[in-house]
Amino acid sequence: MTGWEIIAITIAAIGGYFLGSIPFGLVLTRIAGLGDIREIGSNNIGATNVLRTGRKDLAAATLVLDAAKAGIAALIFSALFGTTEGLVAGGAAFLGHCFPVWLGFKGGKGVATFYGTLFAVAWPVAILTALTWIGMALMARISSLSALVAAATAPLIAYAFGRQDVALLCLFLALLIFWRHRPNITRLLAGEEPAIGAKKS
Numbered sequence: 094m095t096g097w098e099i100i101a102i103t104i105a106a107i108g109g110y111f112l113g114s115i116p117f118g119l120v121l122t123r124i125a126g127l128g129d130i131r132e133i134g135s136n137n138i139g140a141t142n143v144l145r146t147g148r149k150d151l152a153a154a155t156l157v158l159d160a161a162k163a164g165i166a167a168l169i170f171s172a173l174f175g176t177t178e179g180l181v182a183g184g185a186a187f188l189g190h191c192f193p194v195w196l197g198f199k200g201g202k203g204v205a206t207f208y209g210t211l212f213a214v215a216w217p218v219a220i221l222t223a224l225t226w227i228g229m230a231l232m233a234r235i236s237s238l239s240a241l242v243a244a245a246t247a248p249l250i251a252y253a254f255g256r257q258d259v260a261l262l263c264l265f266l267a268l269l270i271f272w273r274h275r276p277n278i279t280r281l282l283a284g285e286e287p288a289i290g291a292k293k294s
Contacts, residue, residue: 110188117138180214
């Protein structure tokens, strides 16, 4: 790896991280006068928790913006430098969302950001992964379970498409998604995980 390649990857990682660290769920709910989203439900800043406020419009906006920030990061740095840098930026945006410096490194669980990255770097993989989420959501009506199953299948889907680079990124992000969902996994095993749209005080 040349010195320029190291510089390009570093720039992509830093830029992606700061784009990903924008806490749209927190910003939107505060603008709407709903207080601090971190004080309700699962205490995270993602769209699923925003939905627990009862504001479907804000949840939808959070979902789109959290996905868009990662996709934009991946597209910008892919255009500026190349495919590898785009993948790095998308992965860094995921890290920024989960561990934002502005919020003491306590952010969301990264599912929307995960899909935003995938749509930017390998849209066929993203579509099949999203369909996996939708299928699980229709059957189980549990967002976290759907996310975990989709994340687990994403590396296999990417590999089947011949995108080993994307498969490696998906594997890394899937492991982080499972790590971020540890409380959800505990509740799933105990049969206590709330259904999609359920308010949790």
